[in-house]
Amino acid sequence: MPIHEKSLIRPENLQVHENLEVEGVDVSGHWSTFIESRVVSDYNEAIEDEISALPGGENIHRCWQCGSCTNACTVHAINADFNPRYWIYLIRMGMESELLRDKDIIWQCVSCNKCTYACPRDVFPEGVMKATAHWLELKGHTPKSHSTIFDEIFSEQVIETGKIEDGRTIRRFFKQTGQALRQPWLEEMVKRMLRNLPIGMLTRMGMANFIQPKTSGWSGARDAIKEYVAEQEAHHRAALGLDDLVKMAETELKTGAAK
Amino acid sequence: MSKPILIVGGGPAGLAAAHSLATFGQSCIVVEKEDRLGGAPILEGYAKLVPSGEWAKDAIGGMVDRASGHELVDVRTSTSVTSFSGEAGDFTAGLSDGEPVNVSAAILCTGFTHFDSANKPEWGFGTYPDVVTTTQVEQMVSSGQGVRCPSDGRKPKRVAILLCVGSRDRQIGREWCSKICCTVSANMAMEIREELPDCHVYIYYMDIRTFGLYETKYYWKSQEEFKVKYIKARIAEVTSDGEKLIVKGEDTLVKRPITIPFDMVIHAIGMDPNVDNPDLSSIFGVDLEPHGYIDKASSYSASGLTNKSGVFVAGAATGPETIDDSIAQGKAAAMAVLEQRQLAARLVS
Numbered sequence: 001m002p003i004h005e006k007s008l009i010r011p012e013n014l015q016v017h018e019n020l021e022v023e024g025v026d027v028s029g030h031w032s033t034f035i036e037s038r039v040v041s042d043y044n045e046a047i048e049d050e051i052s053a054l055p056g057g058e059n060i061h062r063c064w065q066c067g068s069c070t071n072a073c074t075v076h077a078i079n080a081d082f083n084p085r086y087w088i089y090l091i092r093m094g095m096e097s098e099l100l101r102d103k104d105i106i107w108q109c110v111s112c113n114k115c116t117y118a119c120p121r122d123v124f125p126e127g128v129m130k131a132t133a134h135w136l137e138l139k140g141h142t143p144k145s146h147s148t149i150f151d152e153i154f155s156e157q158v159i160e161t162g163k164i165e166d167g168r169t170i171r172r173f174f175k176q177t178g179q180a181l182r183q184p185w186l187e188e189m190v191k192r193m194l195r196n197l198p199i200g201m202l203t204r205m206g207m208a209n210f211i212q213p214k215t216s217g218w219s220g221a222r223d224a225i226k227e228y229v230a231e232q233e234a235h236h237r238a239a240l241g242l243d244d245l246v247k248m249a250e251t252e253l254k255t256g257a258a259k
Numbered sequence: 260m261s262k263p264i265l266i267v268g269g270g271p272a273g274l275a276a277a278h279s280l281a282t283f284g285q286s287c288i289v290v291e292k293e294d295r296l297g298g299a300p301i302l303e304g305y306a307k308l309v310p311s312g313e314w315a316k317d318a319i320g321g322m323v324d325r326a327s328g329h330e331l332v333d334v335r336t337s338t339s340v341t342s343f344s345g346e347a348g349d350f351t352a353g354l355s356d357g358e359p360v361n362v363s364a365a366i367l368c369t370g371f372t373h374f375d376s377a378n379k380p381e382w383g384f385g386t387y388p389d390v391v392t393t394t395q396v397e398q399m400v401s402s403g404q405g406v407r408c409p410s411d412g413r414k415p416k417r418v419a420i421l422l423c424v425g426s427r428d429r430q431i432g433r434e435w436c437s438k439i440c441c442t443v444s445a446n447m448a449m450e451i452r453e454e455l456p457d458c459h460v461y462i463y464y465m466d467i468r469t470f471g472l473y474e475t476k477y478y479w480k481s482q483e484e485f486k487v488k489y490i491k492a493r494i495a496e497v498t499s500d501g502e503k504l505i506v507k508g509e510d511t512l513v514k515r516p517i518t519i520p521f522d523m524v525i526h527a528i529g530m531d532p533n534v535d536n537p538d539l540s541s542i543f544g545v546d547l548e549p550h551g552y553i554d555k556a557s558s559y560s561a562s563g564l565t566n567k568s569g570v571f572v573a574g575a576a577t578g579p580e581t582i583d584d585s586i587a588q589g590k591a592a593a594m595a596v597l598e599q600r601q602l603a604a605r606l607v608s
Contacts, residue, residue: 040510040517045459061486062479065512089512092488098513121479 044094046241051091051135053239055232056127063088069115069125075108082108084115084125087132099132103141107133138240149176159225162215165208227253263288263333264596265352265365267340267539270298271582272574273368274322275589281331283597288360289332290352292339292535296323298370299575300582306400306450308582309442310476315401319582343543347569348603364569364599366592367553368585369539371530371575374425374433382421382526383497389415389504390497390524392424393440396447406451406458408523414455415522419506420444421494422464426529426579435550437529438579441468444527445477448487461488461519463508492517497524530579543570552578561599563592571595 015031051057063085070076070085082105090099109129116126136142144152153172158164174181194202230253237243264280266273269291280287293302297319300308305315327334335356342353343365353359376384376392383390388410399406408415422444426437441464448460467489469478481487494508503520510517532551533539540547545565548554553572556564563571573592574585 040513040515040519042519043459043461059483061488062483064482064489065491086513093490093510093513095513 040095044096047094047096048092050240051131054131054134054236056124057131059123060088060091060128062121063092063123064121065089066120068118068120072114072118074110074112074114079105081105084129088125088128091132100141103136106136107145135240138236138242146177149173159222161212162218162221163213167209261285261600262361262363265290265360265362266368267365268298268368268370269296270368270370270574271300271319271322272585272589274326275586276366276368276573276593277326277332278329279590279593280596281329285597286331288362289334290338290340290354291336294337296327296334296336303394304398304401306397309446310473340542350569364571364596365543366563366571366573366596367539367543367576368574368589369533369535369576371532372534374528374531376424376526376528378431379424381496382424382494383504383524384526387499387504389522392526392528393443393447394528396525400450405454415458417521418451418458418460418523418525419521420448420460420462420525420527422462422527424526424528425531427465433529435579436468439581440527440529442473442477445469445481445487449481449485452485452487461490463490463492463494465493530575533576543567545570552576561595563588563595
């Protein structure tokens, strides 16, 4: 359905009148109030600045609405509601309520970057999609996606130890996303590993579940990465006006430095 | 000693023609109806010119000094041509200051007239003081006053620039594109953002015609470095809620009506044919083309020819034109005059 017709038939704009009589004529039934709700009465100038402050969103202001990104888009080919060109416009013009209608599909970008190569203005639409999904999470419009949770668990472990231990990552991921640890595919994988891997490696993998191995001399790198991540987070939160969270990040920074 | 050449109009085209002719030893008379030379850039108080970025008073002022300081250039300000008779090589021009002059040819460098926004009353000019024209904003910048709302002198927080005011509008009999307003508006938007970084600037357009190399320097730069926002919408009307100006139209990219509040609305006014063109047409015997500009003959043999032998034309008298191209056309018309003189001399000998 064309974008401009979407607002005409939204369920929330439909009103039902059981008994409505106008000048003696019975006009009971469904009425759409689309005309009132279609008018854009102001621009919210903050949204573009907020999203452009997040990684990937930096070049959103370059867009001239040619539609190359949507044309090139892998996801758009499957779901016509997935329209990067349209969202970029909504963000630039500050049409927040319109953007939020699509909050549950924006994260579906598969990062194929076809749009990145199609874009004549180097807007980097794939980055904008990422920044927008991030913005929706930070603002609390969408819950943390599974991929964000996974990224957090993964990077937390790497930052902490300088190593990645698969078993620990998977267990924590399943726990945090409310999934059962006993998955048929996982059990099958473990069975085959037990059958085929050399005893030495199996022993090391098993031990790693109990003692967390660390890269030697890692603490300096760990502190530097942590400091950088905290800085970036503080910056993003400040840009989005999430003051309380910014204060928390600052406190973390201070206590971290004191240690 | 050959007869002088009559140059009508002392703007960029006329000044360029006069300087070229004088440099080649040809005397000329520059007739200017206003009290000083320089044309629109000087008389209307333009700020920085596109694309050089030089101040109009320096760039065009320099041309005025160079032409009027030349001993072979006879400048007659506050003067207009009242009659013109004879034939190529021997014309007599009657001037409003009395003395008729004998000239061998004439170059019409009579320019254009800015569109009067009062002819589009639905866009609020003349009704609301904070609806202004690009020319007025040029004056705010060139005077050093800065961009301020005329109603109370405050700094605007949000400015709308409406393109195609008096251009591409059959409703008011102006079908032409005025060619330079897109670029001038993009430049102006950047100037506003530079002076007032907190002020958001929106440009409402039908098409963006920042042709040629202006694309990078104005259209792209205004978006990429100055975050000017471009919205594809032809505005229906500009009204007021008592505090703010209200711009109404349709955002054609989302196909939704918009009613957006603004502090200041700028009309990017187009170029009309000079209001004097009907008079010039009858005095000099030159045809006007359908839009009302002076009609050019074929330009493959010589530049600036009109339908009348010995009468040449250059600059925005022929249609919307940039300053650079007006200057080039003034020089080309001067060259055409010199070519004609050379040919005549060869025929006589």
